């Protein structure tokens with residue numbers, strides 16, 4: 001007999017008690033290959049008020065486009081020191097920051113390469129279940145053909161693409177708007 | 190890579206909607222646009238794996254993290270992590286957090302006028318065994334007031350966070366206690382349309398895991414999304 005998956009409940013405002021231990025803001029430690037980037041994310045509510053009690057989880061492939069997971073059977077190098085997981089909470093001003101390497105492209109539906117992206121899960125007080133989204137990289141040719149981005153109406157795709165810094169292109173800024181005219185695209189898996 | 194076998198979507202009504210006005214914090218934080226349905230790709234059917242190195246030995250026992258014993262009623266909370274087809278989920282990380290017996294969290298934002306317990310942090314974690322079983326020793330958390338509406342009190346609960354095999358199977362939930370009179374009044378517990386799905390969040394008193402002269406046992410199973418055997422490129426609906 002089939003049972004049904006357990007119901008989600010909010011992380012609430014006090015998730016740090018349980019989730020702090022595995023907070024990871026330095027996703028790619030020393031020796032991990034690839035282009036180093038810093039990502040700064042701001043999370044804003046429907047009144048554009050910064051959200052100080054959100055937690056973001058990142059899942060990503062390494063710079064070769066390989067996930068540290070048994071179901072990734074691609075013939076690409078794995079790196080022992082790279083799990084590809086990050087967990088970061090927002091500060092009092094709704095900001096969170098993490099360092100990582102830019103992931104390589106991974107295959108998508110029909111074996112079409114997906115553009116480099118971070119898979120993102122977002123939780124907070126007031127979210128009864130996780131929101132799933134993705135962060136894409138600015139100026140990527142593959143963004144024009146990415147099979148997931150193509151499912152998003154053209155005008156909203158920009159909500160998924162981070163901005164490169166003016167002074168340092170390796171510093172990316174991404175705003176997550178829960179609501180409003182720039183509401184971020186969230187996915188149903 | 191060939192075709193990807195996706196994890197199932199949740200059965201209708203068994204998961205909360207984002208906007209649930211009785212829980213006031215959802216009003217400015219729930220998305221207003223429909224979610225964009227996407228097929229699961231390699232990115233979603235993979236996910237982080239944790240091993241023994243990520244676990245502190247003894248972290249399953251929340252009553253032994255300090256010099257003295259925490260105040261409150263000692264309990265054992267145990268159960269299994271399974272998927273929707275009853276397959277055990279071995280070696281998966283389970284993290285929990287909770288308030289102390291007086292209903293106070295060890296957190297700077299918790300201003301509830303109830304005492305902190307110097308012998309209780311409220312953080313625990315463990316890994317499921319080969320059969321998907323987990324076990325925690327802790328104290329029964331207290332009920333606590335919150336600002337959601339007039340005279341609002343949260344029923345006693347323990348927060349649970351699990352990964353399972355994939356990004357798609359991630360779940361964070363709350364476990365409740367049988368017979369809690371606050372459950373009918375709680376907008377978070379009642380956020381899910383399906384009554385049976387809600388009731389599965391209530392643990393069961395378990396005489397078998399109760400330790401004589403020591404601790405009451407509560408059983409709580411966590412079910413992760415199942416997976417259809419046939420790979421497909423279309424997202425499955427049911």
Ligand SMILES: [Fe+2]
Nearest residue numbers: 012014346348
């Ligand atoms: Fe709580």
